[in-house]
Amino acid sequence: MKIASWNVNSLNVRLPHLEQWLAQAAPDIVALQETKLEDERFPDDPLLAAGYRSVFAGQKTYNGVAVLSRESARDVQIGVPGFEDEQKRVIAATVGDLRIVNLYVVNGQDVGTDKYAYKLRWLGAVHDWLEQELRAHPRMIVLGDFNIAPDERDVHDPVVWNDDHILTSRAEREALQKLYSLGLHDAWRALNPDERQFSWWDYRQAGFRRNLGLRIDLTLVSDALRPHCVASGIDREPRSWDRPSDHAPAWVELA
Template sequence: MRVATWNVNSVKQRIPRLLPWLDQRRPDVVCLQETKLSDDAFHDVLGADLAERGYEIAHVGQGQWNGVALLSRVGLDDVRRGFHGAPGFPEPEAVAEARAVSAICGGVRVYSLYVPNGRVPDSDHYRYKLEWLSRLRDSVASGTGDDGAGNTMLCGDMNIAPADDDVFDPAAYVGHTHVTAPERRALADLEGLGLRDVVRDRWPDDRVFSYWDYRAGMFHKDLGMRIDLILAGAPIADRVAAAWVDRQARKGSKPSDHAPVIVDLDDAPDGDIGPVVPPPSNPAKRGATKVKLPQTLE
């Protein structure tokens, strides 16, 4: 079973990229983030094309903001919008944003997640991010049987780089979100449920990024960060035959600023082809050039 996650940064704009990519990579389960469409609009613009390719759809939309989807050719059972206890914003009691959807796909509980950005450390948005992650951990921890952590894949834009090796230069991120100790502890707490970061599990020492800012030529210099993750329960992680970032999908005309992350369970149709496909052509060496981040990263 091939599982992929991709923050498409507005799915309507990305349709000319998404559909050919589905035909090329043929994932069985696709987790999308930042669809930026209502449920009805998502089905209107993509329903027929996805059905033609054999995909069932679960989408949780919020109009021009957020939005997550699950596409599956291996079943889409027990669909859940959000997760138990998900907080809202700006108050925890507010209606939860469209940031999570899950279902049983091919016997596995798969989540498509768009973790809040956090914006600025110690801001209301940052505290919301930490609370959101804490409630997600509690929800996953409470699952049993098919919903237990061991049978779970958390896929999506986590908006956290797990370690300094997951950013092009740690010094460039001082004072920014995505790399602070509380965020990383929150991610480690999720992994503490027995979930494994399957890309880093398979490629512990490689330079692997999934996000590159649009500006300042950061993609072409490979000045990125790894914030799109797949965390899998140990029984599922043990089935991983290949795990990689499809950098090709970040190239060319009108791409998302994120690249898809692809994990093959049991069988690797393309072989165990490496952590990044294709590899960057001319990456800047770590610390060799002083780069000021062009914006708050998302």
């Protein structure tokens, strides 16, 4: 089974790319972030024609998350229970015997800002919720745009992307490590311990052409699923298409 994550950075713009990639890559489950669509505008019918059922939570212009699956999803949860937040950043659903948790983690703007403090609070709430979810759903995948590069192997320039920089700051990485401590494993890094690949490249400064990227799109698997991970990758091709998202799909395959 192949499970993928892709920040499409506007599903309205990127729907043809998504349809093309679904046909090529044939994932069983896909978590989308930054759909940027109200629910009534979500393209249910085209995705159903492509073979995928959808559950989603969206808003105009910003954020928005969805889970696409060949098999119908059930037990859908939108948002983090007990954490009041109007932003549509979280959706969880059960597909088959897998619990899928799709996160669009807060960017945080800059270290020391109010948005950075909100990011750390948000991550703390996600940690506490996932701790409970894992007890109920040991076969879990937590994936999405984490807006955190786990370590120096995941940035093109560790001097620039250092402990004081947003997306790589010490506090953000510590918050990510706390998620790992729940019994979650970075599937890509576990299977590619020495490789340096990225999943996001800035539109500016020819970031993709020069490979000035970060790996911030992650697929985390629970203890129960770690032995079943047989492959994991980042599909760079869609980032080279016309009018692309600034993110590439990240995926994990379970046997």
